[in-house]
Amino acid sequence: MTRSRTSRATVALAVTLLSLGLSAPGAAALDGGHASAPLAARAESAPTTVSVAGDGSATAAPDLAVLSVGVEATAKTAKDAMAAQNKAADALLKAVRKQQIADKDVRTDGVSLNPVYDYTDGTSVLTGYRAAQSFTVKVRVIGRAGAVLQAITDATGDAGRVHSVTFDLADREPLQRAARKAAFTDARKKAEQYAALSGRKLGRLVTLSEGSTGYATPAPPMAADMPAGGVGAVPLAPGEIKATSSVTAVYELV
Template structure:
């Protein structure tokens, strides 16, 4: 039974709306009343892969967390002692060639100190503290800076952390992205060959995520004071990671 022409026309309209090609059978136009044949082009086969990559580089800056604290009977006395120690710390840091834009106060606090015995708390005095973040742009001098800080501040000084990093992470991240892309392409080419195809054009590419692994040597607030040599440090390496999802056509 022939398909009504209106039905075929409706099908053609739907296919066109979906962006699918519609073709009439040869000679259909010439026959006038003949029903056109509708052909839908097959969608190309594709392969979807995930690529992962990483890149490593040497740190070119060190971020040193250091500070001072002092305890006294009154807040005024505690602040005075803390201020004196903080001034000594800043003089020592600047003497190491650190410019002011690379020194930042992170926190200032004054708090009471209690003695607890037999369930009773007794006010002993007050503790004043200030912490700093110091950016060292010559990694090899970070150990000498720590030594200078502890010698200048004595028992009031604290070194809380050292983190090695890159001043500009973008070039390393770009290398990790390139490695992830190449990994995805190699996987897609292998799957195409295994399936008896040739790898076609790239249809889509999306980034799954990026990350960094920073070396963090164990430096604590118990670094000794005056009389020590430069603190030995191991900068390690910075590692950037990336992942991508790629879709390729198969020819």
């Protein structure tokens, strides 16, 4: 009776181990000497894959000009400097509004008031105060960017400052999607080539991961804090916006 129970327990253990792809003493006899068959079959069925990197880019003409402008005034007293700055800033904002720039597209970036010193013979002498305010102005019609700059310089005179002009897209996502598509297409073409070189055909996509993405906006050269007089007459060249993307793809080879 004890021997019968032991035999049944041994058989049950062997069956359990075989179902897990393992072997145990005596298990080979139960499977005709092929206890390792599930592991071997699993190894033989492992797919051959190819891993490739894809790079892509897309370009588009900008539809937005971003002006970084400001005003600056110096006076003997802080009160007079702020008063002069306020007057120039008010003139700038009125000029921008006359150019039909919406209030949501005009933002104050900073306001400052600093003492001005004259350093002579190793000593510093307070000579006055400098007040300044900087703005970001978005021009949503590229062709009007030069006119807006001209209006600002005319309104602010010597107090006006043009820090920079950059061009951008109001909505970057469509261009970035196009760059991703180009990167994916590049990766697939490479995988197809490797499949052909190895005498295989391209199978299913196993994994896909996104790498780096980039976005470049053109900016015409313009000196920071350049006095505004005459700058509005400089022609502007918008150039192109460029988005880039990279992916890594793994395909089966069949």
